[in-house]
Amino acid sequence: MDTETSTPAFPAPAHWIGGLAVPGAGPVIDVVNPATGAVIASVPAGTAADVDRAVEAATAAFPGWAATAPAERARILERVAEGLRGRGEEIAATITAEMGAPIQLSRTAQAPLPVMVTAGTAGLAAGFPWTEEIGHSLIVREPVGVVGAITPWNFPLQQLVTKVVPALLAGNTVVLKPSEVAPLTARTFAEAAAGAGLPAGAFNVVHGTGPVVGEAIAAHPGVDMVSFTGSTRAGKRVAAVASQTVKRVALELGGKSANIILRGADLKDAVTRGLAGAWANSGQVCGALSRMLVPAELHDEVVALALDAAREYTVGDPTDESTRLGPLVSAAQRERVAGYIERGIADGATLVTGGPERIEGLGEGFYVRPTIFADVDPESVIAREEIFGPVLAIIPYTDDDHAVQIANSTLYGLNGAVFGESGHALAVARRIRAGQIDVNGAQFNPLAPFGGYKQSGNGREMGRFGLEEFLEVKAIQR
Template identity: 75%
Template sequence: MNSNREPSFPAPAHWIDGRAIPFDGPVIEVVNPATGAVIATVPEGTAGDVDRAVVAATAAFPAWAATDPAERAAVMRSIAAGLKARSEEIAVAISTEMGAPISLARWGQAAMPIMSTEAIASVESDFPWSEEIANSLILREPIGVVAAITPWNFPLQQVVTKVVPALLAGNTVVLKPSELAPLSARIFAEVAAEAGLPAGVFNVVHGTGPVVGEALAGHPAIDMVSLTGSTSAGKRVAAVASGTVKRVALELGGKSAAVILPDADLKDAVTRGLASAWTNSGQVCGAYTRMLVPAELHDQVVDLLREAAGEYTTGDPTDENTRLGPLASEAQRTRVAAYIERGVADGATLVVGGPGRPVGLPTGAYVKPTIFANVEPDSVIAQEEIFGPVLAVIPYTDDDHAVWIANSTIYGLNGAVFGETEHALAIAKRMRTGQVDINGGQFNPLAPFGGYKQSGNGREYGRFGLEEFLETKAIQR
């Protein structure tokens, strides 16, 4: 691919009641973070646009809710097939709008949503839509109109993990994608319509969080809002939504710990831990951004990290060999750079990376992928979500100390333990976090994903994600 050629995208439009709605008002520019070039524009939506989408979703709800779940699942499988047919287009769009290297974009940004959609659809056949408990008939019914607010780091994957289970449950949806990475939402809307999703069941309103996001969260005809984003954004949505006592599901920030035990395979643990911390340029809510290591093995782990870091190339995301692209925006680059400077100022040992731009990349939203060692557990870079390629290595003295450090932040989204299986499992059970991987346990799209503490509430994926979008009714007879 030629990095000097920008792909073309449709004219700005919302997607309401089954079609693109042309827009001639103020727009938001979508910028390629690698080049700084404006690649597209989307509408700067208003509360009025939200009203129109909610009206369409409300009108479409009764018929869609009455559709047999098996029929809804068939539409979801058709959506998966449609996404697969356009997977390269999706990968290029997401790589261009938020900087993911094209190789990552193909499997992480385009292929994962297909797999997730298929997995969610598979839940329908044996899900207990109704059951009998003594003299009660228990029914699981759709909530109504769902607002989905999604982020820019995995733009289509986050759409799928909310919209597909919401639709499978029989709800109608109004989506606000991130204004930084909105392009794949249009592709999803087109694919869904071609798959047979009735008009009004899925709608897209572009715009900013303070305008469109708040209008959705506070709208009296919205029955549920599901948001993935920062913890501060989640707190605001929850506060606005409380006025109508609607259901709120939040998947928020993380500061996940990878605990390396003395009996671990150190090289494997370091390789996997660094891959998690730096994948997608560290812009992953569940990334293992803290590596907890036995104090006596600290220096050995640091040497292995230094060696592993040499395998990561930072550069043009259109280059097939690039492993780390730019951050998603110049604002994000500035934010992450400030954290790197703070780590240096606070006395952490700089292993690789550090302040300033990578060599040979004087422009674009690039930072140096960075590793700090001898990090204090209560320091800023060990406590706050950086959302960039910055790993903090923290020494510990024994199991109790490791668990205390792992649980010492306001977050509880993800985690990992490396070591002898039973030893690792014992540590995993003590970690206050929504999921823990042991020795590189494989991602399971049917297992629940979500956080403890200020990492949010509710769960996504599999039957757990489907249940989030359902009401439960008991009929006694």
């Protein structure tokens, strides 16, 4: 093991309320390294009373923070970005330890993306129309109030900043519940924010489970808005609970994204990039390109290219620099994904590589074999349900209309991709009912809106659209 990527020391378990580390009064939740099964840290199992205290702190901090000029709020957030940048290696090692992302992925995405998003969001303040005039009306954009943020484990710090930073820039105060599975970088952000001069109480963290802390946040009458990222099932529950106080709800939920490879596309490039989009972070990505749609007459050639590309994906110790795929985040997640692989086999899809069996030689880790299925029925379970693991379904189609019909046939509409001649690919991209589509491997844009159609959620994150989610709009007629 590379000593430079060994697990950092973690502080004693505590919430973060009113600018201070606040120990929990009861049980703790263990944080397990998914590569070894070892407990590496713990956090408090928070309660509704802890949420009450955090909301009280956020409420007290709100008037002063909301009255702070946007330019000053932006300067503080720029300093937060610098604080996170200075702790990049620590953040990468922490995320690798708590959720199993390979260290190279943690260094190139898990740690730097939050810095980029924080700095980029802060940069929106100068040109944003905080006020404007429409006829004889003055339009004023004001903070919503106290925001409850509930974030997932797959990109723990990235998902945190995607919500918390625009909420703070808008002048809101925040109560965060990070995933109890990968909660540790929430403390890193809290310390960076305090060091940057964020007022005490503007950002608070309450650790715990969704059914206890998450529901307490969603139900709390002192919380004015909830922003949630996670499964569609959990998002429905958050929305139902939040509806009792008619608070604003923003949801970024599941996906079953299609990658349409058109006739005339560079097949090798499309398949190689498509597989990377399916298996990134061991497939634990809401926008994973888990369905590869290919012209029927090119199906076998695509399968051969996918199998060849799959040989580059070494599975193993996530602290090893050469590892491409680490473990899944938990034993439960491993069993869930293995169950889907078994279902694909039972339903008659062709298993090209992988399978449900454990990988020999990897000890107690929660590893799964990266799996490719060919000739998949678009109506089958593995083609319609979100698996959240390294499982690719290759699906043949007849023509563009058929490809678009398959792409749009699930309950989800989060992400997608199209490969082909640029004009043709753009025309097909416009027909896909999803929130973001990449054409010919175009790079992620942190200033573009991110969010879904249908049961992939509502609202948008990132850039100007993400900032607008956390603002009320007032019209003053003069």
